[in-house]
Amino acid sequence: MSAVLCLVTVADGAADEVSLQALGAASALASGGAVHALVIGDAAGAGDLGAWGATQVHVATHASLTSFAPDAWARILADLADTLDVAAVVGPGSDAGNTVLARVAARLDVPFAANCTAVVPGDTVVVTRARWGGSLFEEAAINAQRAILTTQPHAVAKASTGGSAAVASYAATLDDADLAVRVVGHVAAAKGGVSLAEAKIVVSGGRGAGSTEGFAPIEELAGLLGAAVGCSRAVTISGWRPHTDQVGQTGTKIAPDLYIACGISGATQHMAGVKGAKTILAINKDHEAPIMTGADYAVIGDLAVVVPAISAEIRRRRG
Amino acid sequence: MRVLVCIKRVPAVAGRITLTDGDRAIDAQYLGFAIGPHEECGVEEAVRLIEANSGESVVLTLGPAEATEQLRDAMALGITRAIHLVTGGEEWDGQSAAAAIVDAVRADEAANGPFDLILLGNESADSGGYQVPVRVGRALGRPVVAGIKGLTVADGMARLEQEAGGGRDVYEVPLPAVVSVLEGLNLPRYPSVPGRIRAKSKPIAPSSPERPEQRLGMIRLVVPQVAATEATVLGHGPDAAPAVVDMLASLGVL
Ligand SMILES: Cc1cc2nc3c(=O)[nH]c(=O)nc-3n(C[C@H](O)[C@H](O)[C@H](O)COP(=O)(O)OP(=O)(O)OC[C@H]3O[C@@H](n4cnc5c(N)ncnc54)[C@H](O)[C@@H]3O)c2cc1C
Numbered sequence: 001m002s003a004v005l006c007l008v009t010v011a012d013g014a015a016d017e018v019s020l021q022a023l024g025a026a027s028a029l030a031s032g033g034a035v036h037a038l039v040i041g042d043a044a045g046a047g048d049l050g051a052w053g054a055t056q057v058h059v060a061t062h063a064s065l066t067s068f069a070p071d072a073w074a075r076i077l078a079d080l081a082d083t084l085d086v087a088a089v090v091g092p093g094s095d096a097g098n099t100v101l102a103r104v105a106a107r108l109d110v111p112f113a114a115n116c117t118a119v120v121p122g123d124t125v126v127v128t129r130a131r132w133g134g135s136l137f138e139e140a141a142i143n144a145q146r147a148i149l150t151t152q153p154h155a156v157a158k159a160s161t162g163g164s165a166a167v168a169s170y171a172a173t174l175d176d177a178d179l180a181v182r183v184v185g186h187v188a189a190a191k192g193g194v195s196l197a198e199a200k201i202v203v204s205g206g207r208g209a210g211s212t213e214g215f216a217p218i219e220e221l222a223g224l225l226g227a228a229v230g231c232s233r234a235v236t237i238s239g240w241r242p243h244t245d246q247v248g249q250t251g252t253k254i255a256p257d258l259y260i261a262c263g264i265s266g267a268t269q270h271m272a273g274v275k276g277a278k279t280i281l282a283i284n285k286d287h288e289a290p291i292m293t294g295a296d297y298a299v300i301g302d303l304a305v306v307v308p309a310i311s312a313e314i315r316r317r318r319g
Numbered sequence: 320m321r322v323l324v325c326i327k328r329v330p331a332v333a334g335r336i337t338l339t340d341g342d343r344a345i346d347a348q349y350l351g352f353a354i355g356p357h358e359e360c361g362v363e364e365a366v367r368l369i370e371a372n373s374g375e376s377v378v379l380t381l382g383p384a385e386a387t388e389q390l391r392d393a394m395a396l397g398i399t400r401a402i403h404l405v406t407g408g409e410e411w412d413g414q415s416a417a418a419a420i421v422d423a424v425r426a427d428e429a430a431n432g433p434f435d436l437i438l439l440g441n442e443s444a445d446s447g448g449y450q451v452p453v454r455v456g457r458a459l460g461r462p463v464v465a466g467i468k469g470l471t472v473a474d475g476m477a478r479l480e481q482e483a484g485g486g487r488d489v490y491e492v493p494l495p496a497v498v499s500v501l502e503g504l505n506l507p508r509y510p511s512v513p514g515r516i517r518a519k520s521k522p523i524a525p526s527s528p529e530r531p532e533q534r535l536g537m538i539r540l541v542v543p544q545v546a547a548t549e550a551t552v553l554g555h556g557p558d559a560a561p562a563v564v565d566m567l568a569s570l571g572v573l
């Protein structure tokens with residue numbers, strides 16, 4: 001039994017899912033000890049965290065905290081970890097969570113385990129963590145008095161405890177150095193089609209599409225299905241499509257109801273981005289392509305004729 | 320201007336991963352080696368910065384003797400010279416890798432002056448530690464901005480863009496700074512034949528740092544068990560279209 005501190009990030013007026021999952025891991029590590037949740041700046045949703053395992057909620061405030069400042073966040077976590085004398089500091093394995101928790105570990109000069117999928121409490125905390133974007137896992141011992149870790153998104157269950165937690169405000173102490181790195185502006189994205197990350201259907205092309213022009217039938221099918229267009233890395237490094245279309249370990253991770261992969265071999269780094277897809281249809285001229293074991297359905301053939309035939313059939317049925 | 324870029328040699332895994340060394344390493348016997356996509360963009364950015372501002376770009380790796388291959392690849396793209404921290408092939412945890420990199424940076428800077436920018440990948444392809452850049456910046460007392468996809472340098476400042484909330488957050492930090500980059504920052508060039516030939520005679524400075532006790536102690540690697548289901552083949556060629564559309568209809572996506 002030991003006290004644990006967990007960073008909770010807020011989106012759209014409530015704690016985000018990945019933070020609730022991190023809180024689940026924090027509860028497991030505390031094994032009955034205090035679970036402190038820290039919310040920085042935006043107190044939205046703080047009152048609800050007791051239901052997800054927090055026993056005490058801290059809302060950190062500071063006049064200079066007007067935008068995201070990762071070193072300031074790390075300073076607050078590190079200070080609070082000292083004050084509360086916690087055995088572990090946990091956070092969500094999001095971009096923000098990983099950089100902030102890494103900064104906590106750097107400040108304290110202790111190990112940092114990113115993207116854990118399982119945690120085992122003990123004098124030495126043992127974790128399982130994702131490597132290669134989740135294609136491989138590592139069991140590791142965190143050899144430190146205070147374990148610093150994040151949880152891999154959608155790998156640890158959030159724990160509905162139905163409890164409640166007191167919310168207290170925490171007046172942070174910050175120096176100029178803590179605020180040197182902070183968001184000073186925002187550039188809005190150009191408005192356009194369906195967002196890849198949120199699309200219900202994604203139609204992707206790979207090297208098999210052959211060229212920029214080879215994407216025309218893929219775009220046509222995507223248009224008919226109201227789908228987003230994606231692609232493999234072979235396509236982006238050839239300059240056929242922008243990197244914003246890339247699906248995979250170093251591209252966008254998607255979770256559509258349907259993924260149609262055309263002329264994509266199914267490399268592990270590509271498949272790391274489609275783990276959340278409910279149904280996968282592969283269109284490939286090679287019946288032995290690795291994607292044949294990852295997909296639910298397949299058509300064996302040349303995408304340049306198969307994809308237009310599917311579009312034509314959809315049009316025919318719609319009349 | 321002086322720019323340093325840090326790269327890591329990793330096995331070019333593509334299909335199912337097999338393990339060796341008591342499940343503590345990837346069996347790379349039949350694999351090639353590469354650097355991660357983020358780091359490729361870091362190399363490209365370093366080359367572009369020196370093309371635009373003159374000065375020198377340096378590539379650094381902490382890795383086995385064979386990692387000279389990745390250093391030469393980077394130099395073939397236009398990097399000026401290389402620093403090789405030679406290991407025995409064992410993995411180094413993020414803390415010890417960062418400490419060795421910091422020592423090498425300090426030594427090089429003592430002789431040649433500060434690096435205006437140190438570029439690294441946001442996360443290494445193999446271990447995905449998400450920490451070496453932050454530790455390097457902290458130890459050197461320089462600002463670190465992580466996960467960036469846009470970079471411009473002017474008047475001693477770096478303007479950095481990071482994807483956020485459907486748009487991009489902007490950071491501005493004074494140089495010298497440490498920046499970790501993501502694939503998509505730029506489109507890396509391919510090496511030219513003259514580039515490859517020039518790279519052969521560019522200098523690599525080797526040294527052999529001591530590997531300290533590992534504080535993130537790997538116990539073993541685990542390959543996830545995925546049920547190898549064979550896809551249901553709906554047909555061959557364009558004749559498969561009706562079966563595909565039947566399937567789409569049954570999913571309710573039409
Ligand atoms: C660290 C790291 C990160 C990576 N991250 C990503 C990532 O985020 N996303 C990603 O996609 N990749 C990523 N990769 C690259 C990945 O390993 C593969 O190289 C890449 O996914 C291959 O793309 P592909 O399937 O389009 O090409 P290929 O592997 O060349 O496959 C092309 C396929 O198309 C089929 N084909 C060819 N012509 C036709 C046709 N006319 N009709 C139908 N089928 C046809 C072929 O049979 C083959 O199966 C990463 C690699 C590394 C090392």
Ligand SMILES: Nc1ncnc2c1ncn2[C@@H]1O[C@H](COP(=O)(O)O)[C@@H](O)[C@H]1O
Binds near residue numbers: 326
């Ligand atoms: N052994 C190494 N040699 C050189 N650079 C490294 C090494 N390990 C990590 N890095 C750099 O730090 C980045 C992040 O690594 P990591 O913290 O392991 O995810 C990588 O993309 C590299 O740029």
